[in-house]
Amino acid sequence: xxxxxxxxxxxxxxxxxxxxxxxxxxxxxxxxxxxxxxxxxxxxxxxxxxxxxxxxxxxxxxxxxxxxxxxxxxxxxxxxxxxxxxxxxxxxxxxxxxxxxxxxxxxxxxxxxxxxxxxxxxxxxxxxxxxxxxxxxxxxxxxxxxxxxxxxxxxxxxxxxxxxxxxxxxxxxxxxxxxxxxxxxxxxxxxxxxxxxxxxxxxxxxxxxxxxxxxxxxxxxxxxxxxxxxxxxxxxxxxxxxxxxxxxxxxxxxxxxx
Numbered sequence: 317x318x319x320x321x322x323x324x325x326x327x328x329x330x331x332x333x334x335x336x337x338x339x340x341x342x343x344x345x346x347x348x349x350x351x352x353x354x355x356x357x358x359x360x361x362x363x364x365x366x367x368x369x370x371x372x373x374x375x376x377x378x379x380x381x382x383x384x385x386x387x388x389x390x391x392x393x394x395x396x397x398x399x400x401x402x403x404x405x406x407x408x409x410x411x412x413x414x415x416x417x418x419x420x421x422x423x424x425x426x427x428x429x430x431x432x433x434x435x436x437x438x439x440x441x442x443x444x445x446x447x448x449x450x451x452x453x454x455x456x457x458x459x460x461x462x463x464x465x466x467x468x469x470x471x472x473x474x475x476x477x478x479x480x481x482x483x484x485x486x487x488x489x490x491x492x493x494x495x496x497x498x499x500x501x502x503x504x505x506x507x508x509x510x511x512x513x514x515x516x517x518x519x520x521x522x523x524x525x526x527x528x529x530x531x532x533x534x535x536x537x538x539x540x541x542x543x544x545x546x547x548x549x550x551x552x553x554x555x556x557x558x559x560x561x562x563x564x565x566x567x568x569x570x571x572x573x574x
Contacts, residue, residue, distance in 0.1 A: 321348040324491055324521040325370060330384035332365060332374065339365045341545045343384070347538075352513055352522045354536035354553070356529070358568065362545040363525045367493050370523065371407040372400060389490060405432060408484030409493045413500045414476035416468035416483075421460055424468045424479055425450050428487045450482040454512055474505035478512060492516065494524040498531065510535050529569060533557050541565045 325347040332340040340362050347353050355363040368374045369386060372393060386393050393403055405428075417424050425447045429438065447464065451457040456478050460471075468479055477497060484492060494513075498506040513522055513535055526532050532539055532553065539556045541549045541564075549556065549565045560566045 321350055323347065324349040324389060325523070326385075326387040327366075327369075328385040328387075330366075330369065330386060331382070332369065333381045334377070335379045339545050340369070343547050345540060345547055345550055347521065347523060347540075349521050350518045351537040352517050352524060352535055354532040354539045355523065355525045355542060356527075356532050356539055356568075357542035357548075359527070360544075361542045363542055364495055365545075366542070367495055367523060367525050368409075370491065370493055371404050371409060373409065401432070405487045406489055407491045407493060408481075408487065408489040410477070410480055410484070410495065410497045412496045414473055414480050416471070416476050416479050418467060418469050420465050421468045421471070421479065422447055422464040424483050425486065427483060432487060446486040450485040451479075453485055453516070454478040454482040455508075455515070456482060472505075473501055474508050477501065477505070477509055481512065481516075489520065491521045491523065494522065496525055496527065498526075498528070506531070529571075541568065543568070 323346045327343050327345050330340055330343040331338065343362075343366060355367060357363055365374065369382065370388065370393075374380045374382070382394070388403070388407065391398070417427060419427075426443050429443065429446060448457060448461070451460055456475060459475070468476065471479060477500075481492070498509050501509065510531065513524070516522060517537075524536065536553045539551065539553045540547065541556070541560075541562070543564055549560060549562045551561070556565065557569060560569060
């Protein structure tokens with residue numbers, strides 16, 4: 317019996333164009349369940365574009381064309397019967413800057429539940445339980461339990477980013493995408509978010525875009541290196557940083573460009 321993790325995300329021959337510009341070229345890669353996988357590479361290499369393919373956010377732009385296949389948990393997300401609403405419940409996203417809604421902390425956490433469930437199904441006790449569970453999971457319950465009616469935008473940036481993660485959890489996502497989630501945070505805030513990632517991994521598959529090589533090395537189990545829209549190398553993080561197989565990967569990690 318193999319102890320290898322199951323595959324959460326599979327891409328095969330994935331290509332994406334912004335109008336006539338090809339941003340991704342023939343990306344084929346498997347991302348394992350329950351691990352933290354970093355997408356690394358210089359600015360403009362396609363990291364964020366690839367990340368946003370996993371919940372089809374790129375398609376909000378009318379000039380985007382995508383070809384190829386992405387399977388999440390065995391289902392091709394480009395199949396005609398795929399519901400984008402259901403897909404984005406399963407694949408949550410955290411952005412560079414915290415984006416809490418300008419409403420109470422409590423209402424931020426239950427926002428997704430209210431959208432995706434019939435009002436008749438939402439008892440106050442069920443909502444209260446969901447809020448406590450989500451805030452406990454991200455380490456905010458102790459600090460915020462007596463402040464739930466306060467506006468979320470008044471929180472510290474680190475707390476705002478944790479709240480944005482907590483907002484995803486009641487929807488029971490399988491995958492959490494993070495697009496440079498620490499770029500707006502100071503050292504202490506970055507440490508707090510990284511510690512939260514460690515707490516969440518195993519239960520969730522986490523894919524993070526980061527320009528910070530030290531962060532990629534600290535936090536991720538595996539790294540995918542991209543260059544000019546192409547897949548270059550995918551390996552365990554320790555292996556990639558110690559003995560990369562591709563010379564382009566070595567040059568990037570050693571800081572020769574990017």
